[in-house]
Amino acid sequence: MTTLIPLLALVRKDLRLFFSDRRSVIVSFVVPIAIASFFGSIFSGTNNREPARIAVAIVDHDSSAISTGIVAAAGADKNFRLTSPAEAEARDAVKRGRASVAVIIPAGFGAAAGNAFFGNGDKPPLDLVYDPSRAMEVAMVRGILTQHVMEAVSREMFGGEQGRKMVAETLPQIAASSMPADEKRALADMLASVQKFYSQQPPVAGEATRRGITMPYTVREEAMTAGSNIAYNGYAHSFGGMAIQFLLFAMANAGIEMLLERQRGLWKRLRSAPVSRVTLLAGKGVSGTAISLMILLVSFAFAIIVFGVRIHGSVAGFFSVAIACAMMASAFGLLVAAIGGTPATARGVTTLAVLMMVMLGGAWVPTFIFPAWLQQFTMIVPVRWAVDGLDAMTWRGIGISGAVVPTLVLLGFTVVFGTIAIACFKWEEA
Amino acid sequence: MLEIRHLRKSFGTLVAVDDVSFSVERGQLVGLLGPNGAGKTTTVSMIAGLVTPERGDVLIGGARLAGDTDPKKRQIGLVPQDLALYDELPAGANLRFFGALYGLSGAALDRAIASALELVGLADRVSDRVSTYSGGMKRRLNLAAGLLHDPDILLLDEPTVGVDPQSRNAIFENLELLKSRGKALLYTTHYMEEVERLADRIVVIDHGRVIADDTLAGLQSRVAVAGGGPATLETVFLTLTGRSLRD
Numbered sequence: 001m002t003t004l005i006p007l008l009a010l011v012r013k014d015l016r017l018f019f020s021d022r023r024s025v026i027v028s029f030v031v032p033i034a035i036a037s038f039f040g041s042i043f044s045g046t047n048n049r050e051p052a053r054i055a056v057a058i059v060d061h062d063s064s065a066i067s068t069g070i071v072a073a074a075g076a077d078k079n080f081r082l083t084s085p086a087e088a089e090a091r092d093a094v095k096r097g098r099a100s101v102a103v104i105i106p107a108g109f110g111a112a113a114g115n116a117f118f119g120n121g122d123k124p125p126l127d128l129v130y131d132p133s134r135a136m137e138v139a140m141v142r143g144i145l146t147q148h149v150m151e152a153v154s155r156e157m158f159g160g161e162q163g164r165k166m167v168a169e170t171l172p173q174i175a176a177s178s179m180p181a182d183e184k185r186a187l188a189d190m191l192a193s194v195q196k197f198y199s200q201q202p203p204v205a206g207e208a209t210r211r212g213i214t215m216p217y218t219v220r221e222e223a224m225t226a227g228s229n230i231a232y233n234g235y236a237h238s239f240g241g242m243a244i245q246f247l248l249f250a251m252a253n254a255g256i257e258m259l260l261e262r263q264r265g266l267w268k269r270l271r272s273a274p275v276s277r278v279t280l281l282a283g284k285g286v287s288g289t290a291i292s293l294m295i296l297l298v299s300f301a302f303a304i305i306v307f308g309v310r311i312h313g314s315v316a317g318f319f320s321v322a323i324a325c326a327m328m329a330s331a332f333g334l335l336v337a338a339i340g341g342t343p344a345t346a347r348g349v350t351t352l353a354v355l356m357m358v359m360l361g362g363a364w365v366p367t368f369i370f371p372a373w374l375q376q377f378t379m380i381v382p383v384r385w386a387v388d389g390l391d392a393m394t395w396r397g398i399g400i401s402g403a404v405v406p407t408l409v410l411l412g413f414t415v416v417f418g419t420i421a422i423a424c425f426k427w428e429e430a
Numbered sequence: 431m432l433e434i435r436h437l438r439k440s441f442g443t444l445v446a447v448d449d450v451s452f453s454v455e456r457g458q459l460v461g462l463l464g465p466n467g468a469g470k471t472t473t474v475s476m477i478a479g480l481v482t483p484e485r486g487d488v489l490i491g492g493a494r495l496a497g498d499t500d501p502k503k504r505q506i507g508l509v510p511q512d513l514a515l516y517d518e519l520p521a522g523a524n525l526r527f528f529g530a531l532y533g534l535s536g537a538a539l540d541r542a543i544a545s546a547l548e549l550v551g552l553a554d555r556v557s558d559r560v561s562t563y564s565g566g567m568k569r570r571l572n573l574a575a576g577l578l579h580d581p582d583i584l585l586l587d588e589p590t591v592g593v594d595p596q597s598r599n600a601i602f603e604n605l606e607l608l609k610s611r612g613k614a615l616l617y618t619t620h621y622m623e624e625v626e627r628l629a630d631r632i633v634v635i636d637h638g639r640v641i642a643d644d645t646l647a648g649l650q651s652r653v654a655v656a657g658g659g660p661a662t663l664e665t666v667f668l669t670l671t672g673r674s675l676r677d
Contacts, residue, residue, distance in 0.1 A: 002533065009530030013516070013523075020518045265512025269575065272478040273531035274503040429480035 006275045010283025028250045036242035040235030053081035055099040057090035064110025069152030100137040102129040154213035235307035240390035241363030243299035247292040251329040252350035255336025259343045268429045288330030313393035317403030321389035324410035331417035338421040357383045382413040431614035432583045437486035446472040448638040459615040461629035469638040470618045478508045507581030511588045513568045517561040532579035546574035566597025586617045622663040636671045
């Protein structure tokens with residue numbers, strides 16, 4: 001008897017069972033598309049839209065030229081959504097999560113900051129009241145605010161009324177000081193030159209015409225995608241990641257179904273037939289690979305049609321990674337069936353295993369945000385290779401060379417999972 | 431047709447089957463009786479190739495059964511105690527799948543499905559999902575799945591558990607028909623009246639060993655009862671196996 005008839009029957013039966021279960025189909029095809037669409041919209045990058053502004057409340061108790069300059073600059077900053085409430089309201093806004101940071105400029109800040117600018121005064125505090133759950137936004141606010149404070153203070157000290165006054169007050173102090181004569185003369189000459197400069201430039205009403213210390217460079221950013229005219233498409237990553245997650249869930253479920261088949265006595269019927277063990281497992285392996293591949297391809301087809309995801313790399317490479325990923329997932333299902341114990345136990349353990357794999361593999365968020373040691377650790381997670389391979393073939397636009405290593409590694413995981421499954425599979429049906 | 435020679439199987443320290451031998455001829459139904467844990471299912475499992483014996487042989491038509499893919503397995507049909515069916519699929523799809531495992535395809539498979547369903551009286555429900563079947567219908571379909579490839583030997587492991595009298599009677603009639611067609615049937619059950627009605631010979635097994643292998647009349651003659659009439663099979667069984675409770 002040819003082994004092809006039973007093999008095809010095994011595959012056909014599994015496919016039919018899978019598609020007869022409406023819940024499985026929805027979970028495997030619709031849910032990943034829905035979740036990937038959501039994640040894709042979040043991670044699509046700044047090319048597609050303006051980034052979300054950080055809610056900042058600023059309270060100015062000083063009302064000096066410097067503090068009003070800071071408030072004006074912060075208000076014009078595209079990174080901030082600025083409000084200027086009273087201090088109590090500002091603190092309440094942070095407490096309730098309506099603002100990430102409240103910046104409180106104390107009275108006397110401008111004068112003290114001007115003195116501290118030349119190093120001969122105490123540095124005045126600038127109070128930041130922040131929401132501890134938004135540490136990244138606080139760090140951004142701190143950095144941006146530094147720029148605005150430096151600009152406001154330097155502008156005032158090099159051309160404003162406060163700067164003139166300070167020079168006028170400092171010259172007599174130098175003359176009366178006990179510093180060495182040559183140093184005294186050099187400092188007095190410098191400040192006299194500054195005073196002369198001030199006298200030639202009358203105070204200006206429009207602050208915008210004067211500039212303080214500014215960033216001495218601009219940044220020219222280039223997103224390294226598949227090509228110079230090709231924008232990063234976050235949906236490519238999210239659809240790859242979610243499809244992998246749900247095909248792993250589908251295969252884990254297939255493994256649990258095998259345990260249920262055993263419980264229901266179906267394996268007695270399979271084992272009593274003149275069919276080899278290899279054929280029985282191959283049937284499961286082929287059907288699992290086919291289902292996994294369908295989940296992956298349907299997800300990407302949706303992403304291509306609806307969100308404009310493109311395979312900018314090698315199409316052959318994309319399919320080689322996809323097939324290797326599907327085989328790996330199918331072998332994972334066999335592993336679940338081989339070592340899963342009871343269906344209930346297997347369900348709990350495999351859910352945890354799949355979630356760990358997809359989380360560490362970068363299916364939810366890119367692995368670069370992980371600590372360095374964890375990034376190294378994720379190299380032993382098959383999902384990492386699948387995600388990297390699909391990223392390489394889609395938005396990164398790397399050629400077939402980018403698919404070779406992920407494909408080989410995924411096939412390696414297939415062999416490992418498959419070998420353990422075969423070694424541990426319980427064949428006797430007492 | 432089916433000959434069992436000195437089968438032995440143990441699980442850890444438990445010897446489930448020890449030196450079991452018996453045979454089933456064409457057109458004969460042999461009842462395999464025993465208390466719970468006596469070794470009946472393990473014996474049937476070894477005959478069906480589900481469990482590998484430590485010792486002994488299973489002979490089909492005089493030839494030793496060897497390995498998972500031995501073509502002689504095609505001469506054996508198993509009707510397991512469990513309702514080994516895919517509830518989510520229609521009856522026809524179930525039988526199509528089980529038939530393909532024995533290499534059936536195309537018109538031959540269609541004929542086999544029609545014949546098996548006709549025999550068990552489910553021809554008009556071929557397209558219905560098994561989940562819509564009653565318990566008795568599932569039992570009959572379970573029987574049909576074992577018959578599909580027209581085996582010479584049928585192993586029936588408690589095939590009437592949980593069915594109503596009508597379905598049970600229908601199954602009995604099916605088995606009598608199969609016997610008349612020359613099939614060799616090995617039938618395990620706890621229901622003595624079934625064996626009394628169907629069996630040509632009865633093998634009683636306990637603690638993994640055959641303790642009796644005889645006709646009903648032969649077994650009855652071993653036990654004397656007050657009044658001089660023949661003992662019931664249940665009396666014989668309890669006399670042979672004792673009255674202590676089993677696990």
